[in-house]
Amino acid sequence: MSRRDMHIVYTEDGVHLSVAPHSSWQEVQAAYPKYKASLGPWSGAEVVEFLADEYPDLVPSAAEQVRLLLASQAQDCVVTFRDGSSAA
Numbered sequence: 692m693s694r695r696d697m698h699i700v701y702t703e704d705g706v707h708l709s710v711a712p713h714s715s716w717q718e719v720q721a722a723y724p725k726y727k728a729s730l731g732p733w734s735g736a737e738v739v740e741f742l743a744d745e746y747p748d749l750v751p752s753a754a755e756q757v758r759l760l761l762a763s764q765a766q767d768c769v770v771t772f773r774d775g776s777s778a779a
Contacts, residue, residue: 696731696733696734697710697732697733697734697735698711698713698719698730698731698733699729699742700728700767701726701727701728701729702723702724702725702726704769705776706769706770706777707767708738708756708757708767708768708770709731709767710760710766710767716729735761738753738757742756742757742770746770746772748773748774749770749771749772750772751771756768756770
């Protein structure tokens with residue numbers, strides 16, 4: 692998996708983006724104690740497309756949240772919505 696591959700992780704606490712090198716959903720589940728489901732690995736472009744289609748109320752935009760994560764040294768981030776929440 693390349694640095695640009697990402698997972699969208701749904702937990703009881705919200706939606707996360709992860710660039711950690713998970714090779715299976717079981718690894719993702721182990722990394723997120725309140726895990727519910729995950730999607731991926733997907734490219735950054737695929738994540739942006741999915742998030743923009745499913746959640747048009749993201750602030751900053753899906754593209755900006757993905758860009759910020761990929762530009763950082765962080766392994767994951769919480770997706771934020773217009774109302775400031777992290778829950779979908």
